[in-house]
Amino acid sequence: MRWTEKRQRDVLETGLCRNLHRVRVTHILGQVAAAKRVVDRPLTILDVGCGDGVITRRLHEVFPEETIEGVDADPVRIERARAACAGVTFRLEDAGTLPYETVAFDVVLCHHVMEHVEDDRRLLKECHRV
Numbered sequence: 001m002r003w004t005e006k007r008q009r010d011v012l013e014t015g016l017c018r019n020l021h022r023v024r025v026t027h028i029l030g031q032v033a034a035a036k037r038v039v040d041r042p043l044t045i046l047d048v049g050c051g052d053g054v055i056t057r058r059l060h061e062v063f064p065e066e067t068i069e070g071v072d073a074d075p076v077r078i079e080r081a082r083a084a085c086a087g088v089t090f091r092l093e094d095a096g097t098l099p100y101e102t103v104a105f106d107v108v109l110c111h112h113v114m115e116h117v118e119d120d121r122r123l124l125k126e127c128h129r130v
Helices: 015-038 054-062 075-084 120-129
Strands: 044-048 067-072 089-092 107-109
Touching: 015 054, 015 107, 044 054, 044 120, 054 067, 054 075, 067 075, 075 089
Parallel strands: 044 067, 044 107, 067 089
Antiparallel strands: none
């Protein structure tokens, strides 16, 4: 089975994986909450490499007033994300050439993406740019 055919819940089968995922998501939510305390308006958040939208959906549940978008290069995963998370815009995009203005987002999340791209420096430059 190709990686893109797996669903997030299939990957999180073991207790260890589930626990690591929970810890990571808790950390991400804490970082977004810290950013909210600094900015006196709703945040704009971009989830680069959002996959099935599992973390994106959790962000939307905890911070429903924020504008959240997700991008991924895999059409299968983008369709799953759209089906799982109404209220968030998901786009099929290459993370190395994001179609957004410079400084378009307050927070850019790029979780478990580096190992899936050829040019990690380009990815980081784009995340920093937007």
